[in-house]
Ligand SMILES: O=P(O)(O)OC[C@H]1O[C@H](OP(=O)(O)OP(=O)(O)O)[C@H](O)[C@@H]1O
């Protein structure tokens with residue numbers, strides 16, 4: 001299924017870091033003892049949360065569903081070895097249709113599922129997130145972008 005969107009939401013590294021630290025603040029009193037990163041997008045916020053919350057038990061589950069913005073069926077490429085528990089944080093960068101979160105929730109029903117960004121369709125599947133993004137918007141993450149020259153407005157046709 002094509003998820004091409006009308007609008008784009010560009011996220012800088014700084015903005016991503018700031019939002020993830022805000023998430024860490026909100027999780028500080030939760031007593032979480034382990035992190036499960038949903039690779040690949042969840043690896044970046046998982047590393048930041050692990051540092052901020054002083055959690056050293058970090059695992060990953062490797063899934064694939066999108067090829068750029070074409071959504072296919074979700075495949076689990078590598079299972080996690082960490083145990084499901086109320087003290088486990090499952091971390092992804094974002095929830096869009098909720099298909100990834102649905103699978104993760106069925107595999108880790110006790111865990112606390114967090115993301116940085118959430119679109120309306122996927123929002124009911126996450127326990128906590130930081131920023132709402134409209135469904136028709138594509139989130140451009142910092143690791144998918146590079147600095148580039150921008151033509152002055154006066155020179156644009
Ligand atoms: O709510 P959904 O519609 O399932 O979309 C959200 C998922 O899509 C992206 O991952 P993707 O499968 O593109 O792989 P990546 O993390 O390796 O980039 C994102 O990192 C989430 O994991």
Ligand code: HPA
Pocket residue numbers: 066094096137138139140141
């Ligand atoms: O909006 C998005 N941006 C980046 N990756 C994604 N995977 C699903 N939706 C998105």
Ligand SMILES: [Mg+2]
Pocket residue numbers: 038039040041042092
């Ligand atoms: Mg992902």
